[in-house]
Amino acid sequence: MSALTTAANAAGVSDAHVIERSVACPEKFSLIFDRHAAGVHGYLRRRIGSPAADDLLAETFLIAFERRTRYDATVAGARPWLLGIATNLLRRFARSEVRAFRALARTGVDRIGPPIEDQVAERVDAEATRRALAAALASLNRGDRDAILLYAWAELSYQQIAGALDVPIGTVRSRLHRARRKLQVALTGTASEEE
Amino acid sequence: MNDLTELERFRAELPDDPAARAIARRRLVDRTREPQRRSRTPVLARRRLVLATAAAVVAAGGLVAVDILVLGDQPVGASAEAASLLEQAAERAIGSSDPVVGPDEYLRVSTVAVYATTFVSSPPTAVNTWLATYTEELFVPGDPDREWVLRRSPRVPYRPEDAELAEPYGPPESEGFTERARDGGFFGEPVTPSWQTPTKAFLADLPRDPQRLLERIRHDAADAGPSRDGEALVLIADVLRSGIVPGDVRAALFRAAALIPGVELVDEQANLNGQVGVAVGRYEPNAGDRQEIIFEPDTGMVIGERQVLVDRGYGPHLPVGSAIAWTVVATEVVPASEVDETPADQMD
Numbered sequence: 001m002s003a004l005t006t007a008a009n010a011a012g013v014s015d016a017h018v019i020e021r022s023v024a025c026p027e028k029f030s031l032i033f034d035r036h037a038a039g040v041h042g043y044l045r046r047r048i049g050s051p052a053a054d055d056l057l058a059e060t061f062l063i064a065f066e067r068r069t070r071y072d073a074t075v076a077g078a079r080p081w082l083l084g085i086a087t088n089l090l091r092r093f094a095r096s097e098v099r100a101f102r103a104l105a106r107t108g109v110d111r112i113g114p115p116i117e118d119q120v121a122e123r124v125d126a127e128a129t130r131r132a133l134a135a136a137l138a139s140l141n142r143g144d145r146d147a148i149l150l151y152a153w154a155e156l157s158y159q160q161i162a163g164a165l166d167v168p169i170g171t172v173r174s175r176l177h178r179a180r181r182k183l184q185v186a187l188t189g190t191a192s193e194e195e
Numbered sequence: 196m197n198d199l200t201e202l203e204r205f206r207a208e209l210p211d212d213p214a215a216r217a218i219a220r221r222r223l224v225d226r227t228r229e230p231q232r233r234s235r236t237p238v239l240a241r242r243r244l245v246l247a248t249a250a251a252v253v254a255a256g257g258l259v260a261v262d263i264l265v266l267g268d269q270p271v272g273a274s275a276e277a278a279s280l281l282e283q284a285a286e287r288a289i290g291s292s293d294p295v296v297g298p299d300e301y302l303r304v305s306t307v308a309v310y311a312t313t314f315v316s317s318p319p320t321a322v323n324t325w326l327a328t329y330t331e332e333l334f335v336p337g338d339p340d341r342e343w344v345l346r347r348s349p350r351v352p353y354r355p356e357d358a359e360l361a362e363p364y365g366p367p368e369s370e371g372f373t374e375r376a377r378d379g380g381f382f383g384e385p386v387t388p389s390w391q392t393p394t395k396a397f398l399a400d401l402p403r404d405p406q407r408l409l410e411r412i413r414h415d416a417a418d419a420g421p422s423r424d425g426e427a428l429v430l431i432a433d434v435l436r437s438g439i440v441p442g443d444v445r446a447a448l449f450r451a452a453a454l455i456p457g458v459e460l461v462d463e464q465a466n467l468n469g470q471v472g473v474a475v476g477r478y479e480p481n482a483g484d485r486q487e488i489i490f491e492p493d494t495g496m497v498i499g500e501r502q503v504l505v506d507r508g509y510g511p512h513l514p515v516g517s518a519i520a521w522t523v524v525a526t527e528v529v530p531a532s533e534v535d536e537t538p539a540d541q542m543d
Contacts, residue, residue, distance in 0.1 A: 022227075026227040027224070027227050027228065029223070030220065030224050030227060033220050033223050034220075037219065038211070038213070038216070041212075041216055041219075041456065042209070042211070045209055045212070046206045046207075046209060050212065050215060053215075054212075054215040054216075054218065054219065056217065056218040056239060058218065058219035058222045058223070059213075060224055061219060061222075062222065065223060065226055066225060073523075099209050110206070112206060112209075113208075113209070125342070126210050128319075129201055130205060130358045133201055133202060133205055134205075148202070151199075152199055152202040153202075153312050162291070167432070170268060180198055180199070181201060183198035183201075184198045187198055187201060189421050
């Protein structure tokens with residue numbers, strides 16, 4: 001990390017402020033990369049694996065750079081915005097993402113997961129759980145899957161997911177509700193009614 | 196059993212892969228340094244402008260120490276082959292005579308530039324990178340009271356495949372133009388002397404001792420670029436492609452390049468836009484590319500510079516080994532009558 005980056009972080013400059021500055025001084029935008037690339041990369045890799053995730057990481061930040069003049073300056077942190085762009089890009093890979101989930105459900109081997117030797121060392125019930133989850137994720141429609149994975153893997157709040165996907169918060173609630181019911185059924189055979 | 200807890204564990208143990216992020220960062224940084232749309236700042240001034248900011252931060256700390264390994268009394272820098280070709284070019288550059296521009300003449304600096312440009316579709320679901328090109332003529336008057344003239348062609352796709360990729364994005368984003376200004380102060384702003392936009396005074400002020408010149412380069416580079424050695428060669432390439440570096444400064448720059456670790460001979464017959472010279476370059480592991488300078492060892496003249504992808508391509512049209520940016524520069528003394536001949540929109 002460069003001295004500039006450290007200085008800016010130490011000064012507590014918000015992402016919104018950095019993005020605003022980057023309109024006149026484009027080079028400043030690389031600070032947004034330094035702050036958020038690891039998180040966005042992790043999310044993309046978890047969904048589609050490398051090398052597709054590596055390419056989408058680059059594209060996410062190139063698109064964000066192009067759209068920086070339209071960033072909503074009232075939102076201090078840029079993470080949900082970046083994850084929203086990344087999630088839109090993932091649409092291109094929806095079919096291969098679902099294929100990978102199905103293959104995992106069928107064979108117990110995850111193309112995207114950690115190396116195979118770690119996988120076989122797992123307990124049998126953990127593997128069964130993972131296969132059931134994979135089958136459930138494969139069965140979700142794309143909007144529901146985006147919402148639940150932004151919630152569970154990217155740790156966004158309902159409000160942040162609404163901002164990232166540009167949908168009303170009520171839509172986020174119903175998508176998460178539907179997705180969780182399917183996951184619960186897949187894991188236990190019944191859906192909990194408490195949500 | 197909680198569905199969310201199980202989902203959070205799913206693929207949670209993926210090992211991190213920071214190296215895979217270096218390429219993405221480089222693509223972003225390249226993009227931020229490209230001329231911006233509707234920009235009023237000349238391209239060459241825009242590129243690597245980050246240096247100015249970085250240098251300002253470091254300036255308070257004084258000169259950055261130069262750590263060059265020394266074995267016996269020989270500093271370890273470029274490979275033996277590269278160093279010998281650079282030294283040959285340096286000797287010829289010192290022996291060469293710089294063009295003399297009379298009061299009714301201009302120095303014409305012709306540049307052909309090609310570089311990777313990135314476009315985003317609307318809605319933003321796709322990114323395409325292709326090569327774009329433009330030509331530029333800068334006329335520097337022998338008579339300092341006359342205006343300088345800068346003429347640039349429209350920016351257009353470089354190869355047929357680039358045109359195909361660019362087609363859905365509409366017409367070229369920059370049109371050609373002609374600008375006139377005293378002392379090169381185009382676009383209503385005086386020139387800020389820098390490695391990218393050198394002035395006569397800036398060049399005259401540079402140390403002629405290679406070691407001290409490299410110290411100055413490293414000081415100016417501060418912490419910009421993916422590595423200190425990489426950025427030093429980038430600045431040398433930047434200033435050389437201006438086409439106006441006098442022979443003695445060129446010699447010092449060749450010798451300074453020979454002091455940079457990792458600099459090696461890349462190609463003895465490098466062809467840059469039809470001109471053949473020696474390519475000397477340095478692979479930058481933090482960016483996955485190689486910066487090269489291309490010159491003629493026999494004359495000490497610079498043909499141009501280029502950046503070549505080494506580790507990874509930018510999609511199917513720019514595979515590993517592609518040059519993602521190159522500049523060819525040529526200078527000639529011309530009579531004043533040549534200045535106004537070609538309108539910008541008819542340049543190729």
